[in-house]
Each structure stands twice: as structure tokens, then as C-alpha cells.
Amino acid sequence: MTKVMIGYARTSTTDQKAGLDAQLRDLQAAGCTKIFKEQLSSVASNRPELERALEFVREGDVLVVTKLDRLARSVADLVAITAALKEKGVELRIITMNLDTATPTGKLMLNLLGSIAEFERELMLERQREGIAKAKADGKYKGRAPTARSKADKVLALKTEGKTPAEIQATLGISRASYFRIVKDLA
Template sequence: MTNSALVGYARTSTTDQKAGLAAQLRDLEQAGCTKIFREELSSVAATRPQLEAAIEWVREGDTLVVTKLDRLARSVADLVSITEELRRKGVGLRILAMNLDTSTPTGKLMLNLLGSIAEFERELMLERQREGIAKAKVDGKYKGRQPTARAKAEEVMQLRAEGKSANDIVAALGISRASVFRILAEADRT
């Protein structure tokens, strides 16, 4: 059996927040983290390479440790996604400021509650969206998404008849390769 490790993750939004990063590093070291991943970028960044590296690095039995929830996740849904990935790997999560540890029954309960709240929020948002669309349709203001590629089906067929490749058609019409192949496949079926 391998030894389990406490692995820290620290993040600040900007490089100007050196004191905040130093405080996180101190707290993670005091918590017993033997390896710490750190990054200085906004949580809204498309990717967080060091978080991805930390999740990749941890092994079954390890625990990922963060000082506060907002250092780890952008939203409750993001938290649920991250913790699901950790759970699949057999890795625990500790959030120091919340005293939350998913290796305990109480920690698992708290995380499940957060996940349920996220799912509830999503369902409410989708329900409001459906109601808004229905009202807009009744008022004649909602037409739905316009099928941009299908409107160009004749042009796709013409360019193909001229011997153009799929890449040439994509470049000429500004539609995706998938749309080109879908139009061609539908034409072959008729």
C-alpha cells in the first residue's frame, strides 16, 4: 500500500496579491501539505493549469487541500465537477476555512448538500428559461435559433459538384465541417 499525501492548491487572482498567496502557502504547509501547486490567475480564466496538474498528480488515498472554497471552484457546479473527478480517483478534499473534509461522513454530507443545491439552482434556471421562451413565442418575439448551415445546403451541393473539398467549402461558406458532411449525407439519402 502506498503512503497517502496531502497535496495543496493555492491561487490568487492577480500577481499583486502576493500577501494572499503567501498566507495560503503558509496555511497549506501548516496543514501538512508535502506538495503544493500554485497559480496567480483569475478564477474566470479558461483553464487553470496548476489545478489541472494537481488533480492529475494526486493518487488514490491522497487528499487535495485548499484554504478556502473560492480558491478552488468558480461555482457550486464547478465544485461538484472537481470533487466528482477527485472521487473517481479515490482522492479526498479538505477545505480548511470550512473545516470540510470529504473523507469524513459529515464532509461527504456537506458536499452532497452543495451538489443538491447546485442541481436545484440549475433546474430553476432551466424552468425560468423555458417559461421565458414560451412567453416570447406567444408574443411572437421568439423565432428560435436560425439554422445557418442548412440555409446554405444548395451552395454546399453546388461547390461539391464543382469538385471542391470539404475544407474548401468550410472556408468559402463559413460553416463547420460537421455541417458540410451532414448536408452531404442528407443529400445522399434523398
């Protein structure tokens, strides 16, 4: 039985066109007959094209990605994806690592690499938090400006006019929680 190669390519932003083009080129060179592609962050709540690829693959197929970080956002995510593939009888191949889950060594390496990738991500996030804390201490980082609280004067004016909370929320485009937080702060 000939294995059908299905590719998946992802970049974090639409600005990374060269990165996406390189992935598509490598997936085609690897023999992928169908390629699912998307341009969004791996931390996005859902990745519709990955979900479509996972639904599309059939027993005996091979899901191919260029790099591990294009597929999974964490070890838990990697474990879930590989479990879904295994349940369907689908192998996983990662081009840059020459890794193939059809072999016991490939399965072992995938788990080890996933653990290392998650460790590196945690270190990066820790450095990012430290950088933000230092920037805050230096007065260079203020964070996101509160959008609803900047409308406190308008909330008060509309409330004085006798508008209901629901009317004020709709008029100003603020949430129920923001409305009541503002009213509480004004009291």
C-alpha cells in the same frame, strides 16, 4: 497507509502576494508535501496548476485548499472537481471550514456550501450589473471603446489603394468580421 497531502493555492491577481503567501503558509502547516500554486482569476478558461494538481493526485491522497472559493468557480465546477477526485480515490480537505470529504457530513457540507457560494456570486454579479446600468444612465460608464471601428478611416484608405481584405486586416490588426462590419457601415 499514510495519506499524502497535496496543496493547491490560487489568487485572482499577481497583486495579491500576501494572500498567496498566507495560503502557502497554511497549506504547509496542514502538512502538504507538494503545493501547486497560480495567480489568475477563477473565471479564466483554464487553470493549468489546478489541472496539474488533479492529474498529480493518486488514490489515498488528500487535496487540500485553504478556502472553497480558491478551488471552484461554481457548483457545477465543484461537482466536476469532486467527482474527478472521488473517481481517483482522493479526498478533499478545506482548511478554513474544517471540512473533510472523507466523512459523510463533510460531503454534505461541501455540496451545501458550494450552492451557497454560487448563490452569493450570482447576487454579486446582479449588483454589478445594476451598478453598471446606473453608471450608464448617469453618463459615467461608456464601456470599452471599440478598437476596430476606430480604424474605419484607415480601412477605407487602404481599400481605396486597392488592398485586399486580408492585407487590410493584417496591416491594421483587425479581424475579418471587424473588417466587413466596417465596410458595411461605410457603404
